[in-house]
Amino acid sequence: MRTSAFVQKIVKDFLIIFASIIIIITILRQIYYPNMAFDLNSIYIIMAFSFLSALIGLILYSPNDISEKQMRIRITIHFLTLEILLITLSSIFGIVNSVLDCFILALQIAVIYLLVRLLSWQKDKKEAQKINEKLKAFKKDAFE
C-alpha cells in the first residue's frame, strides 16, 4: 500500500472509530442517563484517543514486503499497544478503578480483538474458496 493510501486509511479509521464511539455513547446515555449532558472535555478526550487508536495502525504498515512471522509480531505489538491505550482511556474516565477492573477490561479487549480477527479470517476463507474454484475452472478451461 502506498503511503498516501495508508494515510487516507488512518484518517478513515479515525472517523469511523470516533463516530462509532459517539453513536454508542449517545444511545447508552439515552437509555440509562437521559438527563446527563455531554461534557466538551470528554468529547476532546474521545477524539484524541480515537485518533491515537487509528494512528497505531502504523505499526502494521511497512513500505516493503514483510514475512508472515514479522507480520504476526507486528499484530502482537499492535494488540498490546491497543490494550495499553484503551486501559489508559478507561482510567482517565474512571471506568476502571482497580487491578481487577483493568484485568477484566484487558480480557474483554482481547476477546473482541480475537473475534474481529477470526471473523475477518472467516470472510477471507470464503473469498479464498471462491478464488480457488475459479482457479480450478481456469485450469479446466484450458481443455475447452
Place this chain on the structure above:
Amino acid sequence: MKIRIEEISKEMKEEILIRCHEVDDEIYEIVNKLKTENLIVLGYQNDKVHRIKLSDIYYFEAVDGKVFLYCKENVFEVKQKLYELEELLQRKNCFRASKSTILNIAKISSINPSISGRFEAILDNGERAVVSRQYVPVLKNMLGI
C-alpha cells in the same frame, strides 16, 4: 505417451486433441503449456542468456534492486523492472501479488487466507508466496469474480 502429428488441408480447422485414460496433473500441465502464449523472457544466469517461456515461469521477484524469475528448479535474473514486467504480462495471466512479486496464475495451485490478514498462494511446485490484500481484487478481476 505416443505423439502423433497429422497434416490436414487448409480448409480444416487446426486442433490439438489429447487422448488419455485420466485427466491428471500431468495433463493439466501439458494443456497449460499449450494454452499459454509462448511469450519469451530473457533470463540471465552465470553470464549466459536463456530464452524462457512464460509457461515455464512461476513468479518474478524483486530483491535488493534486482529482478529474478523463478522456474520449477532454476532462478534467472531479468533486466526489466518489475513495473515493466507487470505492464508486459498484464494480459498474459500474470498479476502483481505484492510490492515485490508478480505471480503466474497458471502456476497457482490454491490460495489460502493467513491469520495476519493476508493471503498466501501455494504454487504448483509447492512454493508459497504472499498475496497482499490490496492485490486480491486484481486476481479476482482476472479470474472473472
